[in-house]
Amino acid sequence: MSDRIDKAWVERCLNGEKKVFGNILDKYQGIIFNLAFRMISNRDDAADVTQNVFLKAYSRLSLFDPKYKFFSWLYRIAVNESLKFVKKATGVKDYDLNEAPGSTENDQSFEETEQSNVLNTIVNSLQPDYRIVIVLRHYQELTYLEISELLNIPEKTVKSRLFSARKLLREKLLKKGVLLSG
Amino acid sequence: MDDYYNDLIHKDIDGNLTEEEVADLEKFLNSNEEARKLHNDLKALSGMFTSEKIQETPPDLKQQIMNSLPDNLYQTAPSRGSFWEQLTNLWRNTRFQAGMGFAVGAIAMLLVTASFDNASNGNVTDNGIVQGTLLPNQTYPESTPADIRQVTIGQTDCRLRLQHSESFATLTIQGSSHTPLTFKLDYPEQEMALRFIERGPGKTFTAAVNAETLLLELPPNTELAIHFLVKKATTKKSLKVTVNNALGLSSSPQEFIF
Incomplete structure (x- = not known):
């Protein structure tokens, strides 16, 4: 039902009813913004990426194939735009916790930081391919299959990246004393 | 382990x-x-x-996005004033600048495919209907030979030319030298999507579009190119063009199927 409504809105946009796109925004801007925010950890940049996602979707509405779910199509654009932003902003390099924005080398002040900020900082220290699977699995709660379809990689690769990413996060959190192993 | x-x-x-x-x-x-x-x-x-909280969306984000949307998904010959106005507004928006570079490249590629062929090989049948075929896009090499139809409405001539590139179909219309003509294009939206229309320098035309139909009126001495994205491989006839005299002087419109 929801997807049928989406497709009816798309059809009306294609027929020139620009304001109907507002319905699509109302429905999906939250989830797209949250995805971008989890990838980028900066509200302004996440808002920019969200805007790009919807502008791109609008300009490509005529390319949308109605045999697929509209949200899947939109979400794929959002994943690609978020990854593009992250890769452009950070470059492809060896990631290290100390290079992550907002991280601190001072253990004393680190302990005073909220757990949420710590987690965000550490997630953002992961390389983009690991970061996206963590965000999609743990924040967006997608299944392995859904992630594999979105990223266009085998499910086995999703699993292996997710396991590796979790282990990296564990090591970093142990190092910072946030997790007390055992 | x-x-x-x-x-x-x-x-x-x-x-x-x-x-x-x-x-x-x-x-x-x-x-x-x-x-x-x-x-x-x-x-x-x-x-x-x-335990992570859901982030609230910035309150003005929706309005910002709505304000940034282009006025029309299809570019259908806006007046010169509004065109420059839109272009200026777009260019002021830094988010569009990167996209513009890409768009210029894409349009340049399409212009190459739309270059007009002066060879005349019209092949209208007695009843004015010529059968053609849209090939599945994956079978296109670089581009296919142009499919050219000569149209005569009363004493007025014009020419239609369809050419495919890898995933685009471009219909070029060379208008008559004397009489304005109307063109109705029917295309199944599952197979083709209208992308944009280019007009000759200094020329104007009027057009109305929806997902499956394009209606346009072309003044004399006007050429334009209509670009379609081929969405789905098909071997069926997909594009129907009906041509008539805009002044109502012709009693029988002519139909072409590409």
């Missing part, structure tokens, strides 16, 4: 264990301290994610 148990630990974090696997994992964790530590840590990590 054995891959099997490593998998079980992660499956447990994802909440996907069967009863049998739960028992198997418990037994293993009781006998392996390292594995138990890993399991506990990953459980704690997973819990940290679930």
Whole structure:
């Protein structure tokens, strides 16, 4: 039902009813913004990426194939735009916790930081391919299959990246004393 | 650690264990301290994610996006004033600047495919209908030879030319020298999507579009190119063009199927 409504809105946009796109925004801007925010950890940049996602979707509405779910199509654009932003902003390099924005080398002040900020900082220290699977699995709660379809990689690769990413996060959190192993 | 148990630990974090696997994992964790530590840590990590708050969307984001949307999904010959106005507004928006570079490249590529062929090989049948075929796009090499139709409405001539590139079809219309003509294009939206229309320098035309039809009126001495994206491979006839005299002087419109 929801997807049928989406497709009816798309059809009306294609027929020139620009304001109907507002319905699509109302429905999906939250989830797209949250995805971008989890990838980028900066509200302004996440808002920019969200805007790009919807502008791109609008300009490509005529390319949308109605045999697929509209949200899947939109979400794929959002994943690609978020990854593009992250890769452009950070470059492809060896990631290290100390290079992550907002991280601190001072253990004393680190302990005073909220757990949420710590987690965000550490997630953002992961390389983009690991970061996206963590965000999609743990924040967006997608299944392995859904992630594999979105990223266009085998499910086995999703699993292996997710396991590796979790282990990296564990090591970093142990190092910072946030997790007390055992 | 054995891959099997490593998998079980992660499956447990994802909440996907069967009863049998739960028992198997418990037994293993009781006998392996390292594995138990890993399991506990990953459980704690997973819990940290679930306690994260959902971010509120910036209140003005929707309006910003709505204000940035182009006025029309199809570019149908806006007046010169509004065109420059739109272009200026777009260019002021830095987010569009990167996109513009890409768009210029794409348009340049399409212009190459739309270059007009002066050879005349009209092949209108007695009843004015010529059969043509849209080939599946994956079979196109670089581009296919142009399919050219000569149209005569009363004493007025014009020419239609269809050419495919890899995934685009471009219909070029060379208008008559004397009489304005109307053109109705029918295309199944599942197979083709109107992308944009280019007009000759200094020329104007009027057009009305929806998902499956384009209606336009072309003044004399005007050429324009209509670009379609081929959405789906097809061997069926997909594009129907009906031409008539805009002044109502012709009693019989002519129909062409590409």
